[in-house]
Amino acid sequence: MPTFVYMTRCDGCGQCVDICPSDIMHIDTTIRRAYNIEPNMCWECYSCVKACPHNAIDVRGYADFAPLGHSVRVRRDEEKGVIAWRIIFRNGEKDMNLLAPITTKPWGQCTPKLKEVPAPSKEMRDSQLLFNEPKYIRLDDGGLHTLESNGLKMQAGVCY
Amino acid sequence: MAYKTIIEDGIDVLVVGAGLGGTGAAFEARYWGQDKKIVIAEKANIDRSGAVAQGLYAINCYMGTRFGENNPEDHVRYARIDLMGMVREDLLFDMARHVDSAVHQFEEWGLPLMRNPKTGAYQREGRWQIMIHGESYKPIVAEAAKKSADKVFNRICVTHLLMDESKPNRIAGAVGFNVRTGNYHVFKSKTVIVAAGGASNIYKPRSVGEGAGRVWYAPWSSGSAYGLLIGAGAKMTQMENRIVLARFKDGYGPVGAYFLHLKTYTQNGLGEEYESKWWPQLQEMVGKEYLDPELSHRTHRPIPTCLRNHALISEVNAGRGPIHMVTMEAFQDPHLEEIGWHNFLGMTVGQAVLWAATDVDPKNENPELTTSEPYVMGSHATGCGAWCSGPEDVSPPEYFWGYNRMTTVEGLFGAGDAVGGTPHAFSSGSFTEGRLAAKAACKYIDDGKAEGIRVSDAQIERRRQEIYKPMEHYRVYRNEITAGSVNPNYINPRQGLDRLQKLMDEYCGGVTVSYMTNENLLNIGLKKMKLLEEDLEKLAAENIHELLRAWELKHRQLTSEAVLHHTLFRKETRWPGYYYRGDALKVDDENWHVLTVSRRDPDTGEYTMEKAPCYHLVDA
Numbered sequence: 033m034p035t036f037v038y039m040t041r042c043d044g045c046g047q048c049v050d051i052c053p054s055d056i057m058h059i060d061t062t063i064r065r066a067y068n069i070e071p072n073m074c075w076e077c078y079s080c081v082k083a084c085p086h087n088a089i090d091v092r093g094y095a096d097f098a099p100l101g102h103s104v105r106v107r108r109d110e111e112k113g114v115i116a117w118r119i120i121f122r123n124g125e126k127d128m129n130l131l132a133p134i135t136t137k138p139w140g141q142c143t144p145k146l147k148e149v150p151a152p153s154k155e156m157r158d159s160q161l162l163f164n165e166p167k168y169i170r171l172d173d174g175g176l177h178t179l180e181s182n183g184l185k186m187q188a189g190v191c192y
Numbered sequence: 193m194a195y196k197t198i199i200e201d202g203i204d205v206l207v208v209g210a211g212l213g214g215t216g217a218a219f220e221a222r223y224w225g226q227d228k229k230i231v232i233a234e235k236a237n238i239d240r241s242g243a244v245a246q247g248l249y250a251i252n253c254y255m256g257t258r259f260g261e262n263n264p265e266d267h268v269r270y271a272r273i274d275l276m277g278m279v280r281e282d283l284l285f286d287m288a289r290h291v292d293s294a295v296h297q298f299e300e301w302g303l304p305l306m307r308n309p310k311t312g313a314y315q316r317e318g319r320w321q322i323m324i325h326g327e328s329y330k331p332i333v334a335e336a337a338k339k340s341a342d343k344v345f346n347r348i349c350v351t352h353l354l355m356d357e358s359k360p361n362r363i364a365g366a367v368g369f370n371v372r373t374g375n376y377h378v379f380k381s382k383t384v385i386v387a388a389g390g391a392s393n394i395y396k397p398r399s400v401g402e403g404a405g406r407v408w409y410a411p412w413s414s415g416s417a418y419g420l421l422i423g424a425g426a427k428m429t430q431m432e433n434r435i436v437l438a439r440f441k442d443g444y445g446p447v448g449a450y451f452l453h454l455k456t457y458t459q460n461g462l463g464e465e466y467e468s469k470w471w472p473q474l475q476e477m478v479g480k481e482y483l484d485p486e487l488s489h490r491t492h493r494p495i496p497t498c499l500r501n502h503a504l505i506s507e508v509n510a511g512r513g514p515i516h517m518v519t520m521e522a523f524q525d526p527h528l529e530e531i532g533w534h535n536f537l538g539m540t541v542g543q544a545v546l547w548a549a550t551d552v553d554p555k556n557e558n559p560e561l562t563t564s565e566p567y568v569m570g571s572h573a574t575g576c577g578a579w580c581s582g583p584e585d586v587s588p589p590e591y592f593w594g595y596n597r598m599t600t601v602e603g604l605f606g607a608g609d610a611v612g613g614t615p616h617a618f619s620s621g622s623f624t625e626g627r628l629a630a631k632a633a634c635k636y637i638d639d640g641k642a643e644g645i646r647v648s649d650a651q652i653e654r655r656r657q658e659i660y661k662p663m664e665h666y667r668v669y670r671n672e673i674t675a676g677s678v679n680p681n682y683i684n685p686r687q688g689l690d691r692l693q694k695l696m697d698e699y700c701g702g703v704t705v706s707y708m709t710n711e712n713l714l715n716i717g718l719k720k721m722k723l724l725e726e727d728l729e730k731l732a733a734e735n736i737h738e739l740l741r742a743w744e745l746k747h748r749q750l751t752s753e754a755v756l757h758h759t760l761f762r763k764e765t766r767w768p769g770y771y772y773r774g775d776a777l778k779v780d781d782e783n784w785h786v787l788t789v790s791r792r793d794p795d796t797g798e799y800t801m802e803k804a805p806c807y808h809l810v811d812a
Binding site: 096177 | 220222272273282293347400411534541546549586638740806
């Protein structure tokens with residue numbers, strides 16, 4: 033379902049332009065509002081729908097296979113860490129509200145700044161380990177798996 | 193044209209494409225290079241870019257060694273049988289032994305991973321998949337990458353890699369343009385990690401018109417991973433191994449959770465189980481070693497994805513379609529029904545829209561399945577990509593040349609779709625490959641391998657001319673005609689894309705020919721591809737947005753040409769259900785239990801093909 037923009041709700045702020053992964057939400061220079069310039073390159077990913085501060089963007093199923101008259105709307109709230117969906121069928125017989133968490137932590141605060149963590153030792157550099165390893169592999173004291181530790185070897189030829 | 197040239201100099205690690213592979217690379221590079229300059233160039237906006245832009249409802253690659261579930265070698269064996277033996281097991285083992293540490297960090301960063309209330313372990317969907325509430329998967333990992341990078345350049349379409357002029361076959365950075373301002377961007381860098389995407393939209397899609405956007409892989413996955421690497425002369429592997437997906441019809445909604453967690457199953461239009469009746473005939477094509485339903489039943493060894501496709505395709509061609517997913521049983525359970533819908537909302541909203549539009553309630557009717565047009569990528573059940581070095585403690589000599597995930601071009605690394613022979617990486621594995629590449633890139637610099645790189649102004653100017661040529665071409669010839677898009681001197685990007693898709697579909701095993709091709713067809717395809725390549729020199733772009741589409745098309749064309757050459761080279765049908773060589777309809781282990789490796793000479797455009805040995809992980 034390619035996106036479209038309601039004339040009365042869009043104020044041309046450009047949030048959708050900024051986020052669209054496909055570069056297809058553009059501002060019309062005459063009416064100074066957003067629109068989908070290339071519906072056949074729209075993945076209906078809803079990135080713009082979620083980003084719009086005025087709920088001005090909606091989606092209408094692809095014309096080549098989706099009949100008219102349905103609705104899938106969404107509200108995403110980063111502060112509350114949830115996303116709320118409402119799905120209404122064309123025949124009106126099904127009307128679902130679905131809620132899901134989008135994060136368990138306050139936004140942006142729990143990813144580490146690797147510039148500030150202690151620098152890796154030479155031994156660590158020469159090993160096969162990555163940041164936070166080996167601890168984060170199993171969250172125990174075990175090491176990294178190797179061919180030796182797992183009793184394996186690489187052998188050329190047919191093997192099933 | 194008055195576009196500015198903006199030069200970013202002195203970069204140590206340049207990450208091209210910030211999907212899951214690129215975010216992993218940028219994140220990890222900071223740890224190994226705390227004083228290094230790390231820069232990201234991303235075609236869209238890092239917060240919602242790449243294949244995971246929309247979100248995911250599962251992480252499909254998680255070992256669970258912590259919970260006593262699997263070891264890395266178990267995953268290698270799984271990927272091996274699923275890809276009919278054709279994988280790089282050193283790279284797979286390496287990815288699998290690290291991947292859990294990425295997932296555990298995602299949880300710490302706030303990604304909601306579901307837990308099994310009984311065991312306390314992550315909620316399994318299948319043996320390798322865990323279930324997540326992943327609507328914000330991409331913004332969460334983007335946050336980690338942004339904290340690590342010195343600079344993130346959003347909206348830069350990287351078109352070419354820069355080559356060192358003091359030492360042959362060594363990388364020196366990349367160039368591209370800003371899709372908003374139009375400015376020319378030059379990134380001079382000691383190393384480059386290509387983490388751009390695989391290719392959707394190179395085969396004619398089943399949908400027409402607007403629906404062409406509802407491709408299985410993102411429409412913005414323009415094969416740039418391959419276009420950039422092939423353009424730089426890197427060796428590629430397994431490019432014939434395109435993938436066809438069995439999915440819900442039209443919306444291409446995912447079926448993994450339905451099969452594995454909701455326990456739904458398929459049947460033909462008559463309500464019959466159909467897969468098993470195709471096994472005897474298929475076993476004659478591929479051999480009992482690759483298809484042994486009794487063994488699979490006994491040991492839970494999976495039946496390869498392509499072979500299950502084959503059964504679906506054959507059943508439809510036999511006139512007993514459509515194939516249905518039997519949902520009516522599972523969906524009577526309100527909890528499972530909710531999961532079924534959340535699954536779409538979390539990663540393929542379009543399927544929910546389609547069912548709402550067509551009043552398909554899976555509680556009351558069984559939805560249709562179909563097989564998609566082919567896609568070229570390297571992180572799902574397929575392994576297209578660059579021929580990369582593995583880690584020194586695992587790789588045999590043929591697979592090792594100094595730095596993990598380094599391509600055959602010095603200082604040029606890959607991650608995610610860019611790395612060949614590593615299927616089943618998915619999101620977490622691609623992120624992990626990015627981390628591995630980043631560590632290796634830092635080591636490459638610390639070992640002094642990037643000293644004395646020289647990039648002349650002439651090289652930079654030559655690329656500038658090349659990049660804007662479609663706009664210049666448009667300007668010169670536009671006014672020769674009154675109006676419209678029909679011009680004897682040029683084609684526009686959409687016209688070029690249509691031609692590419694038709695060509696690949698008809699000559700290289702697309703959906704309208706039931707995935708069938710042969711040597712004659714491939715040779716004609718290659719001839720026509722050359723003409724298309726010539727015409728792409730006459731591509732016209734009316735504006736910067738069309739220039740973006742022009743370069744995406746050029747990357748798709750380079751990708752497609754490689755697919756044709758590889759498909760021609762491998763004289764067997766290794767993956768029935770992905771494609772068929774009508775002139776060699778059997779698996780031929782005697783001659784073709786090897787990996788295919790190609791190189792396109794950047795100066796002449798000539799291809800050379802070779803076989804590389806296929807190593808397997810066995811008990812010592």
